[in-house]
Amino acid sequence: MILYFLLIIAVFIYYFIYIANRNTRQISINTITPLPIEATDNSQTPPLRVLQLSDLHLEHISITPADLYNTLRNEKIDLIALTGDFLDRPKTIGKLIPYLKVLQQLNPTHGTYAVFGNHDYKLRKEPFERLKETLEKYGVTTMMNENTLVDIHGYSLQLIGIDDHHSKKHDIKKAYEGVNNQHFRLVLTHDPNIVLQMKDYDFDYLLSGHFHGGQICYPKPYHLKKFGKLVKLNLIKGLIRYEGKVFYINEGLGQTGINIRVGSRPEITIHELNISAADRYLQKVI
Numbered sequence: 001m002i003l004y005f006l007l008i009i010a011v012f013i014y015y016f017i018y019i020a021n022r023n024t025r026q027i028s029i030n031t032i033t034p035l036p037i038e039a040t041d042n043s044q045t046p047p048l049r050v051l052q053l054s055d056l057h058l059e060h061i062s063i064t065p066a067d068l069y070n071t072l073r074n075e076k077i078d079l080i081a082l083t084g085d086f087l088d089r090p091k092t093i094g095k096l097i098p099y100l101k102v103l104q105q106l107n108p109t110h111g112t113y114a115v116f117g118n119h120d121y122k123l124r125k126e127p128f129e130r131l132k133e134t135l136e137k138y139g140v141t142t143m144m145n146e147n148t149l150v151d152i153h154g155y156s157l158q159l160i161g162i163d164d165h166h167s168k169k170h171d172i173k174k175a176y177e178g179v180n181n182q183h184f185r186l187v188l189t190h191d192p193n194i195v196l197q198m199k200d201y202d203f204d205y206l207l208s209g210h211f212h213g214g215q216i217c218y219p220k221p222y223h224l225k226k227f228g229k230l231v232k233l234n235l236i237k238g239l240i241r242y243e244g245k246v247f248y249i250n251e252g253l254g255q256t257g258i259n260i261r262v263g264s265r266p267e268i269t270i271h272e273l274n275i276s277a278a279d280r281y282l283q284k285v286i
Contacts, residue, residue: 020216020260024062027253028265029071033272034205034239034246045153047272049076050186051108054083054209054267055252057119058095060259062266065098072106075270078152079110082140083209083250084117084164084190090127093134100138110150112140113159117190117210118166119256143188145171147179155276158183160203165191166210166227172201184275192235192249193228195242205273206247213237213251217263237264 033047051072063071080103086096103112114135123131132142141148143161150157158179163169172194179185185203192208211224214236224231230249235242237249251267 020262023261023264024060024255024259024266026265027063027071027268028251029268029270031270031272032239032248034248035273045155045274045276047274048110048152048157049078050207050271050273051075051077051080051106052083052207052248052250052269052271053080053253054190054207054250055085055117055212055254055256056087056096056099057085057252057254057256058087058092058099059089059254060256061254062259063253065102068099069102069105071268072102075106077106077108077270079150079157080106080108080112081186081188081207082112082114082135083188083207084115085119085209085252085254085256086117086131086135088119088122088256090123090130093127093131096131096134097138100135100140104139110152110157113161113188114140114142115161115163115188115190116142116144116169117164121164121167121169144169145175147175147177149183152275156180156183157275158185160185160187162187162189162194165189165194165197170194170197172198176201184273186273187247191228192240192247193230195245195247196229198245199243203245205271206245207250207271208247209250209252211236211249211251212255212261213249213264213267215252215255215257215261215264 145163147160160175162175187203187206189208191210237251240247251264253266
């Protein structure tokens with residue numbers, strides 16, 4: 001009887017792990033129009049399509065470079081945003097290269113930009129520099145508390161990269177040096193908890209990752225309870241509007257720890273932004 005009971009438990013655990021692993025191959029592809037506005041004289045300008053990939057965690061990723069390319073090859077992509085946590089171990093850096101070649105093949109009109117996450121910063125100095133150099137070798141502009149202007153159809157996109165809050169690498173003041181509030185301000189960062197420190201720093205939209213949508217989110221992501229106030233508020237994924245800020249928390253493309261997901265899915269996101277609007281989005285939707 002005990003043996004039979006143990007067999008039932010073993011079958012249940014096996015089935016649970018099988019389903020949880022299968023979930024990592026069921027990728028959600030989301031198109032987000034976060035800040036809809038009323039028609040303006042500039043409404044004929046096509047939206048800026050920003051492809052966001054986050055938390056690749058290449059040690060535990062279930063999509064191949066070829067499948068990633070086939071999934072996205074018919075999409076019009078204006079800009080690619082990579083929001084950190086590429087890998088955990090130095091020996092995985094080589095595995096990143098085929099994925100970077102895919103991003104080059106997608107040929108984003110206005111380039112590819114990246115910030116780093118807490119797992120990237122677990123690399124020692126030399127491997128981290130090698131990761132950074134690898135990204136830049138394949139056309140990715142890395143941003144560490146800095147900003148740049150990107151010309152989009154005659155309008156200026158102010159792209160702001162804030163370094164990882166979880167690793168205490170962030171310097172909001174430095175990242176905002178020279179930022180012109182007349183431009184559309186798009187922030188790239190890894191840990192969305194940085195938003196809680198940005199009361200005096202405005203932006204139009206912010207892209208982040210970090211939480212994996214809980215990854216194992218059944219019945220609740222209890223393991224995230226030490227990951228800051230946003231988790232306590234159950235703000236761990238998707239489009240968020242909180243205290244006048246509009247931001248997106250991507251569920252990530254890879255996994256960490258073990259290659260399973262429960263109550264979450266890997267995510268590829270395309271954000272459609274109307275940066276030509278005459279008025280600030282936040283004034284219209286909050």
